[in-house]
Amino acid sequence: MRIFDPHIHMSSRTTDDYEAMAAAGVQALVEPAFWLGQPRTSVDSFVDYFDALVGWERFRASQFGIAHHCTIALNPKEANDPRCTPVLDLLPRYLAKDGVVAVGEVGFDSMTEDEEKAFSHQLELAKEFALPALVHTPHRDKLAGTRRTLDLVDAAGIEPGMVVVDHLNEVTVDVVDEAGAWMGFSIYPDTKMDPDRMVAILQRRGLDRVLVNSAADWGKSDPLRTRATGEAMLAAGFTEDDVDRVLWRNPVEFFGQSGRLLLDVPEAEQGATFAGNSLLRGER
Amino acid sequence: MNESLLAERCAEIAADHTRIRTRFPAAAREIGRTPGTSPEPGAERVEDDVRVRLLVALRDGLAGEADALSAEVHDLYRFGDADERRAVLLGLGELGDAIGDRAVDLLHDALRTNDPRLVAAAMGTYAARLDPAAWRQAVLKCLFVGVPLRLVADLDRRADDELRRMVADYAGERRAAGREVPADALALLSEHAHPHTSRET
């Protein structure tokens, strides 16, 4: 089973996690820029964090044969703190880099005006840099937040296929599906979504535009939930190819739209899956 | 590697040095890179060669303007990812005379990291500008983080008795812990009688 975890916060994890992930089949991942659990109070803290995402963390992952990518953004929580918002001006520096495969996590936390301002601004950046956007949906008032998210994406004139709306559940999946955006599911040990509920959603609506992630971070979470979901799919009668589609080809297809993946994708597969886009451009 | 595009980019930067700010980060995907990522220090990578060529173009475009060259190089490093920083460090050897000692702080920054690819890149010919104490610490760090000493420029000429004492202590510590002493460390110690060492002391 080859696994691409499209949402995991490795800077909060240990090398034991990297080792266990590699053993479980994880060969690539995306680490979205987010909150650290402890609020930041200055722009410089963001800069050091972003530097780690495009530097040290990439090295740590490479030691375990894992291709590390990241997304860069001002997260919705800290979009409410005027000490943090000037980081928006520094984002373009990072959005031009290899391995930076989306703008994210953007979106809503408490649905404030400041969050909406930062969100809209960053959707514009995604357009400008031709990058996908990774959107976090709030824990509280999730359905309303998801609807508002889709309105803003529409207003920004971004193609829905360039957007993944993450942390979905049974209640929020359909509005995102109808909008034509990608659907992200975070499989957690006891909240958000579990492997069996995930399988039920896949049985109901199919495998198209679905990304399954562990969203593991500094909280109670498990970087091997992606693998557990693959196994639950097999147990429910899905084929190995179905599992490969959800856990590998889908994230490669979505983030491949950035033209910034750092993967070795075999040429045959690359031709079949990514005809016409710039993945691994200039490598031969 | 797309040679003609590289030549075009070099000409562009030589004519307007500010262009390197966008061309340098994008160079790997636009001009050429070795597939995948590797934790190995000193690995030959196409994108490194490409970016060093861009730095040479920057040097030529800013001939006689050492401070401006230094400012541009510092920004490329400050806002660079690990690949870009490595290329800046590798390029310093080519910028040596033009930039003087102005970029020695970048070596110190790289040598503070634990990324062996950055540590290795900091130990090229430009490291001649590190003072003896910093240079010895850097060689010892190479042994600690697994940078092969063949990547250390001028090692034979610059290794002195003080470095050998430090490496001998390090070897002793390894043996006391029942751990293997890296072959590079042993080789350095066995060069004791080498005729052209100890120039620094």
Ligand SMILES: [Zn+2]
């Ligand atoms: Zn997250």
